[in-house]
Amino acid sequence: MSVNENVKILESISGLYLGGYHAGIKNSGTKKDxxxxxxxxxxxxxxxxxxNNFFAPSVAWSRNVVKSGxxxxxxVNSGNANAGNGRRGEEDVEMTAREAAAxxxxxPAEVAVASTGKIGVPMPMxxxxxxxxxMLAHWKQTDARAAAEAIMTTDTVMKLAGSExxxxxxxxxxxxxxxxxxxxxxxxxxTLTFIATDLNWSHDVLQHxxxxxxxxxxxxxxxxxxTSSNDMVLLLATGAKNVPVTxxxxxxxxxxxxxxxxxxxxxxxxxxxxxxxxxxxxVSGALxxxxxxxxxxxxxxxxxxxxxxxxxxxxxxxxxxAAGKVENTSFAQEKVSLSFGTELIVVDGxxxxxPREVYAAQMKGREVLIALDLNQGEHEATAWGCDLTHGYIDxxxxxx
Amino acid sequence: MSVNENVKILESISGLYLGGYHAGIKNSGTKKDxxxxxxxxxxxxxxxxxxNNFFAPSVAWSRNVVKSGxxxxxxVNSGNANAGNGRRGEEDVEMTAREAAAxxxxxPAEVAVASTGKIGVPMPMxxxxxxxxxMLAHWKQTDARAAAEAIMTTDTVMKLAGSExxxxxxxxxxxxxxxxxxxxxxxxxxTLTFIATDLNWSHDVLQHxxxxxxxxxxxxxxxxxxTSSNDMVLLLATGAKNVPVTxxxxxxxxxxxxxxxxxxxxxxxxxxxxxxxxxxxxVSGALxxxxxxxxxxxxxxxxxxxxxxxxxxxxxxxxxxAAGKVENTSFAQEKVSLSFGTELIVVDGxxxxxPREVYAAQMKGREVLIALDLNQGEHEATAWGCDLTHGYIDxxxxxx
Numbered sequence: 001m002s003v004n005e006n007v008k009i010l011e012s013i014s015g016l017y018l019g020g021y022h023a024g025i026k027n028s029g030t031k032k033d034x035x036x037x038x039x040x041x042x043x044x045x046x047x048x049x050x051x052n053n054f055f056a057p058s059v060a061w062s063r064n065v066v067k068s069g070x071x072x073x074x075x076v077n078s079g080n081a082n083a084g085n086g087r088r089g090e091e092d093v094e095m096t097a098r099e100a101a102a103x104x105x106x107x108p109a110e111v112a113v114a115s116t117g118k119i120g121v122p123m124p125m126x127x128x129x130x131x132x133x134x135m136l137a138h139w140k141q142t143d144a145r146a147a148a149e150a151i152m153t154t155d156t157v158m159k160l161a162g163s164e165x166x167x168x169x170x171x172x173x174x175x176x177x178x179x180x181x182x183x184x185x186x187x188x189x190x191t192l193t194f195i196a197t198d199l200n201w202s203h204d205v206l207q208h209x210x211x212x213x214x215x216x217x218x219x220x221x222x223x224x225x226x227t228s229s230n231d232m233v234l235l236l237a238t239g240a241k242n243v244p245v246t247x248x249x250x251x252x253x254x255x256x257x258x259x260x261x262x263x264x265x266x267x268x269x270x271x272x273x274x275x276x277x278x279x280x281x282x283v284s285g286a287l288x289x290x291x292x293x294x295x296x297x298x299x300x301x302x303x304x305x306x307x308x309x310x311x312x313x314x315x316x317x318x319x320x321x322a323a324g325k326v327e328n329t330s331f332a333q334e335k336v337s338l339s340f341g342t343e344l345i346v347v348d349g350x351x352x353x354x355p356r357e358v359y360a361a362q363m364k365g366r367e368v369l370i371a372l373d374l375n376q377g378e379h380e381a382t383a384w385g386c387d388l389t390h391g392y393i394d395x396x397x398x399x400x
Numbered sequence: 401m402s403v404n405e406n407v408k409i410l411e412s413i414s415g416l417y418l419g420g421y422h423a424g425i426k427n428s429g430t431k432k433d434x435x436x437x438x439x440x441x442x443x444x445x446x447x448x449x450x451x452n453n454f455f456a457p458s459v460a461w462s463r464n465v466v467k468s469g470x471x472x473x474x475x476v477n478s479g480n481a482n483a484g485n486g487r488r489g490e491e492d493v494e495m496t497a498r499e500a501a502a503x504x505x506x507x508p509a510e511v512a513v514a515s516t517g518k519i520g521v522p523m524p525m526x527x528x529x530x531x532x533x534x535m536l537a538h539w540k541q542t543d544a545r546a547a548a549e550a551i552m553t554t555d556t557v558m559k560l561a562g563s564e565x566x567x568x569x570x571x572x573x574x575x576x577x578x579x580x581x582x583x584x585x586x587x588x589x590x591t592l593t594f595i596a597t598d599l600n601w602s603h604d605v606l607q608h609x610x611x612x613x614x615x616x617x618x619x620x621x622x623x624x625x626x627t628s629s630n631d632m633v634l635l636l637a638t639g640a641k642n643v644p645v646t647x648x649x650x651x652x653x654x655x656x657x658x659x660x661x662x663x664x665x666x667x668x669x670x671x672x673x674x675x676x677x678x679x680x681x682x683v684s685g686a687l688x689x690x691x692x693x694x695x696x697x698x699x700x701x702x703x704x705x706x707x708x709x710x711x712x713x714x715x716x717x718x719x720x721x722a723a724g725k726v727e728n729t730s731f732a733q734e735k736v737s738l739s740f741g742t743e744l745i746v747v748d749g750x751x752x753x754x755p756r757e758v759y760a761a762q763m764k765g766r767e768v769l770i771a772l773d774l775n776q777g778e779h780e781a782t783a784w785g786c787d788l789t790h791g792y793i794d795x796x797x798x799x800x
Contacts, residue, residue: 054724086750119717311797317519324454397711
């Protein structure tokens with residue numbers, strides 16, 4: 001779906017107000033750098049956060065908000081991560097939540113806070129707070145495009161996704177946005193992602209659905225194995241649609257949420273810093289999902305696989321080495337089959353030894369599919385990554 | 401020490417014969433591509449090998465040789481890894497050992513075999529075997545330079561190290577060579593490394609010493625987190641010096657071996673593919689050595705730290721994020737202190753906020769020291785890595 005269509009779906013969520021604004025936190029010009037989400041009748045919030053022990057105070061704050069189960073608003077800024085700032089950083093987050101709460105007529109503990117940008121630079125509160133004041137003075141609007149724009153950092157495109165579904169006879173919506181292109185890695189809540197639904201569900205069920213879908217989507221993408229101090233995925237239920245929590249409704253919601261989160265996760269790697277190709281690694285025939293996931297991630301994380309894809313070089317030994325290096329798996333080299341695109345390369349451990357050009361032809365497109373069959377069991381997993389290019393080096397040696 | 405000095409030390413090991421030869425396995429010209437080590441009176445061999453489940457048949461073969469405890473010879477080739485070649489690969493390794501054994505008058509099971517180079521290309525035995533025959537026809541020589549040259553692949557320099565030590569009153573030597581610049585990673589025996597000593601010790605004590613020193617040296621360097629199908633470190637005792645195994649002699653040997661293996665490991669990262677700077681990451685104040693090692697390795701493995709070092713950008717938040725992402729450690733951000741070179745940046749969790757230039761000045765040299773103090777305990781560890789540059793991308797997108 002196009003950005004326009006996703007913007008429309010997100011804006012169609014009843015009971016959700018959102019927008020973006022220019023506060024001046026970003027160095028450059030008049031770019032939007034703060035955003036808000038507000039659901040006056042919200043019934044619950046769920047969240048997953050970075051597992052990094054070096055975490056920003058916004059993560060600590062919002063983790064507590066999610067733990068309480070209820071929130072009505074999310075305040076986000078880009079341009080400054082407010083991480084590594086010691087005690088001052090914690091005070092600044094609290095001040096942000098207090099200020100927003102006062103303007104929206106809610107309690108500070110009902111305001112989640114998220115930040116992204118530079119580490120170790122004190123937050124310019126003299127710009128942030130007046131910006132929040134002006135932005136929330138007119139909160140009764142739905143401008144998904146402004147919000148999506150405001151959360152971008154090194155992103156080259158805005159990233160939205162939405163899905164409509166019927167729960168019982170009630171038409172419902174789940175939709176959201178994400179930002180991020182570097183510092184994206186496995187074992188993480190990964191990047192800033194904000195999703196809303198018009199269901200009237202509470203924290204517990206939302207949290208359960210979010211965790212489940214997160215494992216198969218955001219935790220299966222990686223740009224460079226680095227994990228950020230600030231990552232979070234928040235899911236807010238506006239409470240507009242009265243839908244009882246049944247097994248059937250839950251399945252319908254999880255399917256729609258999977259669609260949204262997979263789309264957002266893949267958009268991130270497609271926009272990976274310097275990326276020119278999307279790598280999809282499927283591992284099948286595994287004894288369990290866990291080993292399939294670990295090997296699929298190891299393939300898309302391998303710098304040698306990533307550079308081979310960049311160079312359209314069918315260096316398939318690098319793929320087997322990347323899967324084989326994962327510890328405690330059923331990988332047995334005499335059993336595995338491997339293919340690039342539609343072309344088989346290794347069957348039951350024996351290489352087919354076709355000419356290099358046959359395999360190289362499968363790497364020409366914008367998406368490269370790598371499929372590894374362990375021939376051991378019935379389980380499978382897919383991970384998404386991107387190639388490693390000169391562009392990545394440029395972006396990350398020059399950023400400061 | 402210079403290459404010349406290390407060559408001399410290696411050649412001074414009594415009872416060791418070695419050399420290199422051109423067999424034609426490498427595509428290009430007349431480069432040497434096979435080498436041998438032969439110790440007719442050898443008393444023991446030790447080895448550590450790749451943990452990758454995708455391993456070459458030479459690894460399986462040499463693992464068995466080491467398990468038996470005794471070997472007299474090592475046959476090495478570069479230009480072809482003989483990995484991913486199915487059953488044919490296994491047969492070729494056996495043929496190599498049989499041929500060398502016949503020429504040297506020993507048993508095939510006493511010949512370790514090591515290969516490095518392209519994966520998935522059948523070994524050109526019609527070149528390899530005649531090369532081995534011609535090389536071993538004149539085995540009674542000591543040409544360390546020819547051997548070191550023959551094992552190089554993408555290496556830009558030959559890598560040797562040696563150390564003389566006194567065990568009791570007996571002057572002894574331990575010295576060796578290594579190759580490797582890409583596919584170097586932690587949790588691995590890492591790369592092809594051959595070390596010899598003139599001690600008359602047997603497998604068990606050698607193996608114990610090798611494992612211990614390997615953990616603190618080769619397992620603490622990384623170029624790109626990728627681990628090869630072919631890596632091994634072999635340690636051969638020629639038996640020339642009659643030195644009883646006492647606690648004191650063992651300590652003397654371990655110190656000398658540490659010197660040699662640390663030097664070889666650091667030479668590898670200094671010659672890392674595209675590397676322009678050596679990164680030394682020291683983690684101190686840890687609760688145990690294990691967590692200190694895992695965090696030091698995470699710092700030198702982080703693509704964002706590696707690109708920051710390349711760009712001489714004192715982006716210290718990336719270092720804390722790289723250490724913080726390691727699971728199950730005592731890392732507490734409010735306690736840590738961090739420095740680049742001689743300049744403190746964070747003290748007890750509070751950033752000193754000096755001008756960027758003060759920190760950047762510490763990154764100008766060929767070696768960048770990053771020191772993280774957890775302020776939790778008494779243990780420490782050091783890891784060595786290199787920066788991530790355009791050169792790495794060039795080498796690995798174009799290699800095929």
